[in-house]
Amino acid sequence: MEKDMRELSKLITEIEGDPVRARDILKGMKLRDIPVIGVTGVAGVGKSTLVDAMIKVLREMGKKVAVVAVDPSSPFSGGAFLGDRIRMKRHFTDEGVFIRSMASRGALGGLNDSIFDVVDLFRGFDFDVVIVETVGAGQTEVDIAYVATTVLLVLAPGGGDEVQMMKAGIMEIADIFVVNKADLPGTDSLVLSLRAMLEISPKKEWVPPIVKTVASSGEGVTDLIKEIERHEEHLRSSGEIVSRRRRNVKKHVEHILRNEIVRILGGHESVDADELLMKTVDRLCKEVKDRWTGK
């Protein structure tokens, strides 16, 4: 396993550095259908502490866990997320746990789309579950829904989080609401306002449960894992896993395409991949349309 972990580390570095190489690495790899848990929420709600507590429970269940923490603050990978690494330190010597941090911005300046390939790589290795931690900072928080099979939205009392989150429209991507820091005052009112919000939102087949946790002591984390398992079962029994996978593959392809365009037309750090993608799509649309009008 130790050699595998070193090999895995090396492959991730290669994937992050070069999207073309990433496709070579993943080609022919047999991917396993495992749960990918997205953990998102604003800074400081206790995501890393929660992930650490989740790892502990999952390890007790005998599961091998891969964790990637996406860091919004640093443009460089590797040195990112020192705090998170420290919070998850007790698992560092555990052979059944792999922890990696990753910059949220990619080498080309856009969102770090190598997350898609990195998660696929984990699927190709012998893990039972993947956890992706992202800070709710704009696009990354919504993109997590394209990577994860179960999205946890972590909130904490006293942060005025509810309002902020509802504005960002992130509520819709939550499969499970986690009210962390349940040892602090304001927990019950936060739970009540979440319930009220769920009451008025359109009814879906899956009603996101609200789970209270104290990540720092581990309280409620076993219940949380149970709810995650229940959601994963729901995805499979309802067939929703298929539509999710289709949606995620489409997003992944968009990212690959964007990288291809940058590589062909620019391949330069200062190139804005999104702008280039839009411009290229516009240009091609015009070109194809013009054929019809004989221009």
Ligand SMILES: Nc1nc2c(ncn2[C@@H]2O[C@H](COP(=O)(O)OP(=O)(O)OP(=O)(O)O)[C@@H](O)[C@H]2O)c(=O)[nH]1
């Ligand atoms: N009282 C209390 N404090 C907690 C709990 N969980 C985490 N904390 C504390 O909250 C602070 C932030 O925790 P982190 O786990 O780093 O939060 P985070 O969401 O990962 O933060 P970022 O990665 O910076 O977005 C730390 O000081 C934790 O010890 C909890 O359940 N109760």
Ligand SMILES: [Mg+2]
């Ligand atoms: Mg963190």
